[in-house]
Amino acid sequence: xxxxxxxxxxxxxLHVLKDINMNITKxxxxxxxxxxxxxxxxxxxxxxxxxxxxxxxxxxxxIDITDEKNDINKxxxxxxxxxxxxxxxxxxxxxxxxxxxxxxxxxxxxxxxVKIAMDLxxxxxxxxxxxxxxxQLSGGQKQRIAIARALAMSPDVMxxxxxxxxxxxxxxGEVLQVMKQLASDGMTMAIxxxxxxxxxxxxxxxxxxxxxxxxxxxEPKKIFSNPxxxxxxxxxxxxxxxx
Amino acid sequence: MDFNFLNDYFMFFIHGAKITLLLxxxxxxxxxxxxxVLALLRLSNNVVLKSISAAYIEFIRGTPLLxxxxxxxxxxxxxxxxxPDIDALGSSFPDLMSGVVALSLNSGAYVSEIIRAGIQxxxxxxxxxxxxxxxxxxxxxxxxxxxxxxxxxxxALGNEFITIIKxxxxxxxxxIHDLMYNTDIVRGNTYKPFEPLIIAAIMYFIMTFTxxxxxGFVEGRLKVSD
Numbered sequence: 047x048x049x050x051x052x053x054x055x056x057x058x059x060l061h062v063l064k065d066i067n068m069n070i071t072k073x074x075x076x077x078x079x080x081x082x083x084x085x086x087x088x089x090x091x092x093x094x095x096x097x098x099x100x101x102x103x104x105x106x107x108x109i110d111i112t113d114e115k116n117d118i119n120k121x122x123x124x125x126x127x128x129x130x131x132x133x134x135x136x137x138x139x140x141x142x143x144x145x146x147x148x149x150x151x152x153x154x155x156x157x158x159x160v161k162i163a164m165d166l167x168x169x170x171x172x173x174x175x176x177x178x179x180x181x182q183l184s185g186g187q188k189q190r191i192a193i194a195r196a197l198a199m200s201p202d203v204m205x206x207x208x209x210x211x212x213x214x215x216x217x218x219g220e221v222l223q224v225m226k227q228l229a230s231d232g233m234t235m236a237i238x239x240x241x242x243x244x245x246x247x248x249x250x251x252x253x254x255x256x257x258x259x260x261x262x263x264x265e266p267k268k269i270f271s272n273p274x275x276x277x278x279x280x281x282x283x284x285x286x287x288x289x
Numbered sequence: 290m291d292f293n294f295l296n297d298y299f300m301f302f303i304h305g306a307k308i309t310l311l312l313x314x315x316x317x318x319x320x321x322x323x324x325x326v327l328a329l330l331r332l333s334n335n336v337v338l339k340s341i342s343a344a345y346i347e348f349i350r351g352t353p354l355l356x357x358x359x360x361x362x363x364x365x366x367x368x369x370x371x372x373p374d375i376d377a378l379g380s381s382f383p384d385l386m387s388g389v390v391a392l393s394l395n396s397g398a399y400v401s402e403i404i405r406a407g408i409q410x411x412x413x414x415x416x417x418x419x420x421x422x423x424x425x426x427x428x429x430x431x432x433x434x435x436x437x438x439x440x441x442x443x444x445a446l447g448n449e450f451i452t453i454i455k456x457x458x459x460x461x462x463x464x465i466h467d468l469m470y471n472t473d474i475v476r477g478n479t480y481k482p483f484e485p486l487i488i489a490a491i492m493y494f495i496m497t498f499t500x501x502x503x504x505g506f507v508e509g510r511l512k513v514s515d
Contacts, residue, residue, distance in 0.1 A: 096417055123423035133418035137436050146432060147422040192418075199422060 047072045047203060047234055048093060053102030055088055062088050064258045066102070070203070075235045077245040077266075080255035081281055086238040087130075089255065090207050093236065094118075094125045107202065123151055126196030130208040132188040134180035134195070140167070141176040144195045151199070159198075166194040170224050186217030190224055197228075204228065206237040242285055246270050254278045294479045295488070302485075305471030306492050308380055312388055312467060313454045313496075319393035320453065321446075324400025329430070331405055342401070349398035354391070354459055361391035362463045380466040388460035388467075396453055403449060407442035408434055440511045447504035451497045458493075468492055 048070040055063035062085045070076050078086045091097040093104065095111055095118050104111050111121055135143050144166060145159040154162070167173040170190040180188055189209055196204060206225065210218045222244050229235060229248050239245060245252055245266060252269045254262045254277075262275045270286070273279045330342035349357070365371070365387060372383040411434050419429035461470035472489040476482050 094421055096421065119420075119423050119425050121423075122421060125421070127418075127421035129414055129418060129421075131412075131414050133412070133414035135415065135418070135433055135437075137440065147424060150428060150432070151423050196422070 047074075047107060048236070049103075049105045050089075050093070051103045051105075053092060053099045053104060055085075055092060055097060055099045062258050063092070063099070066260060068253065068260065068263075070234060070236055072202075072234055073232050074250045075229045075233075075237065075248055076251050076253060077249035078236065078238045078253045078255060079240070079242070079245060079281075080261075084255040085258040086255050087207050090205050090236060090238050093205055094122050094127055096127075123147075123199050124202045126199060126201035126204040128189070128192050128196055128204065128206045128209045130211050132180075132185070132192045132212070134183075134188055134192055136180050138179075139176070140172070140178050140180070140183075140191055143180070143191060144198045147195070148198050162198055163194070166197050167191075169197075169227070170194050171220070184217060185213045186220045189213065189217075189221045193221075193224055193228075203234040203236065206235065206239070208238050208240070210239065210241060240285070242270070242282075254281065256281065290484055290487075291481070292484055292488075294475060294481060294484065298475045298479070298485075301471045301475055302468065302488055302492055305466060305468035306496070308385070308466055309454065309457055309468040309493075310496065312385065312392065312457050312460065312465070313450075315389045316392040316396055316453050316457065317450050319389065320396030320400050320449075323393060323397030324404050325435075327397060327401035328404035328408060331401065332408060346398045346401060349395055354395050354456060355462070357395055358388070358391040358459060358463065361394065362387040365390065381464070384463055384465050387463060388457070388465050392453060392457060392460070395456075396449065399449055399452075400446065403442050403445045404438065406445075407438035410441050411437045443504060443508050443511065447501060450504070451500055454497050454500065455493060 048068075050066050050068040053063060053066040054061070066089060068076075068089075078089065080086050088097055092099050093106075095104075099112060102112075106121055106125065109116055109121065111118060135146070138146065141160060141163055144163040145156070148154045148159045148162065149156060164173060164176065167176060170193060172187060172190055172194075175183065175187065175191070180191070183191065193204075193209075209225070210221050213221065218241070222241060225235070225237070225244075226248055237245075237249075247266075249266045251263060252266050253260055254269065254273075254275070256277050262269060262273060262278045264274070269278065270282065273282055327342045327346065330338045331346070333339055362384075372386045375382045415433055415437065416429055419433045420426070424432070457467060458469035461467055461473065464470070468489055472485045475485040479485070
């Protein structure tokens with residue numbers, strides 16, 4: 047579904063992504079892990095062109111998204127994204143947050159958009175919050191709304207950029223639960239996270255990144271119990287010994 | 290102090306105030322429109338558009354309004370822009386338009402700086418979230434960024450609107466029959482150089498105070514989502 051070929055990305059002199067090759071197939075959950083500053087988030091943000099790669103090629107459902115002839119706005123409608131900082135629209139209530147894009151982009155009428163939104167709110171367990179403004183919600187609730195907002199466009203793939211990193215510990219579970227459900231419903235997902243337990247349980251494949259390169263890709267069982275690369279071993283040794 | 294002249298001249302002040310208000314409303318409207326365009330140009334990635342906007346703003350901020358007013362007043366006819374000579378509340382329409390154009394050109398520069406600061410104060414993640422849903426840059430600006438920016442900048446914008454009402458007094462110099470001009474006429478006719486100024490000050494204050502209360506009210510209404 048998504049193919050990345052020889053992608054590089056630099057910010058000025060800083061070479062943050064080096065010769066990235068990666069593919070995500072339909073229905074697959076790919077979890078990207080690695081130390082801070084390893085380029086995980088940048089990689090994810092390149093997938094929907096929030097960051098523009100310097101060279102290389104990214105195809106989404108066979109279409110080259112880096113080709114300026116292709117309408118990235120149209121392509122983004124099929125790629126949902128969830129951010130670390132939620133980024134809900136504070137001047138709109140929950141329902142308006144969710145219905146805005148479907149109504150404006152898919153020209154769905156309000157009645158139908160609200161119905162879709164209410165179904166999604168039910169799915170994330172927040173159907174009673176539809177008229178609430180984001181600032182009155184907890185972090186976990188905000189992130190679940192953000193997931194519902196992305197799902198409202200019925201995307202083919204969901205990108206999660208450290209969705210639980212800004213949450214208080216007791217709220218991490220409720221968000222992971224929603225994501226787990228999504229994964230078991232067959233959604234294609236790419237997730238940057240520090241939640242190793244979640245990665246172990248939900249991922250089909252785990253990608254380990256360090257210093258801008260993909261160091262190792264393996265099934266979770268393999269990478270967590272018997273990593274091949276010494277850098278993977280070192281990193282996992284540090285994070286797993288804590289938890 | 291003797292305010293007996295009001296018996297004869299009160300309506301003179303009212304007519305002047307009407308012109309001042311008319312002038313201010315048009316200026317506020319056009320100034321905001323221009324301010325939005327200039328701010329968007331200033332924030333665009335196109336170096337040429339950016340520089341044009343920046344240069345314009347610097348020029349307007351760096352020259353006196355009086356000079357700008359004269360340039361517009363004598364310059365518009367020179368470049369072939371003439372307005373039909375119809376009656377506008379007892380004032381000459383071409384003169385009035387010169388006033389509106391000059392004040393708007395001036396105010397637009399200040400408003401654009403206010404709007405630019407407001408847009409930049411909106412979190413970067415808002416634009417990213419909006420774009421990630423597939424909304425275009427323009428739609429994101431319209432539905433997501435500008436409404437939030439507007440809320441941030443309302444107090445500063447209110448100050449600018451009040452400044453417009455006050456500064457509009459300068460157009461009396463090109464013969465627009467605004468509050469200031471009519472006040473001067475009353476001063477001349479009655480040989481009272483002082484008292485009419487008190488009346489003018491009170492009337493300006495009523496206009497600006499009403500406006501500032503109005504903006505305070507709108508600010509309160511926009512606080513719902515906080």
